[in-house]
Amino acid sequence: MGLIDHNLYIERLGAFIDPPRAVEKAIITHAHADHAKPGHKHVLATQQTIDIMKIRYGNNCAEVFQAIKFNEKLNINDLSLTFFPAGHILGSAQVLITDQSSRYLITGDYKTKEDSSCQTFQLVECDVLITEATFGLPVFQHPNPKKEIQKLLNHLKGEKSNTYIIGAYSLGKAQRVIRLLREAGYDENIYLHGSQSKICEYYETQGINLGELSSVAHRKGDEFNGKIVIAPPSALRDRWSRRFSNPVICAASGWMSIKQRAKQSLVEIPLVISDHADWNELTDTILETGSKTVWVTHGREEALVYWCKKNNIEGAPLNLQGREEDTE
Ligand SMILES: [Zn+2]
């Protein structure tokens, strides 16, 4: 029996990793809703993950919070735990669990590409790698996000009467898009949907400079002409978006590389910006960790399992419940 079972339960600690329902002891990789649920008795996570959980679910969303720093070894019984940056969103972690004989690494959601809105991914060697596979098909090759942002800025230069509304999830994606815009030299006010401001404010307290941001509320029509508005994808087609006279719908997501999807969701300017590893990042990371065994979860499991077998690595799909396709 290994250190962790196929439900990501660590018997020797009595703890689950990112459990889909409330448990006694949870180890949380990051604050996205499909990983961080409210109602656990004891939560072990990075301080930023804990802070964001409290912002989203309230201060009492768990009974006891225990914060762990990146690269700090925590010894419990005969096991040790270390969190390493996953490069996915602010505070997101990979979790390494070791005993004398083996090293298990759970990636959580991750990407290795540069992102100035969060900590940089750190490569960790291990024996058993439990990897996400959101974009686990060879067709997924994420383009350079700087080029994607430039597409939007080119539109902006051309047509001044439009309002460019970018659908981006409130935690992680919105802040990354804002940072990409700032790095590309865009220094104008960026307007936010009401639900985006709290997390943006929190990122600012953590030293992530997002520049000038304003709420869309109580403003009207013309003020948004030629401007950028960021909103959760769900707001793009509801009453909220009717306040803009010439809205152009953009969306920032790894899924925008599927043209059919962009079309179906009436996205006029798809921006392929992903906070998950693409196929090459997934397979490179597997090789670089030196792992002999790979468990695949959270997405397209079969292709990656097949790739492992071809590369003489033992691979298995986990088929975890409550881990359907990542909305990113
Ligand atoms: Zn995530």
Ligand SMILES: [Zn+2]
């Ligand atoms: Zn996820």
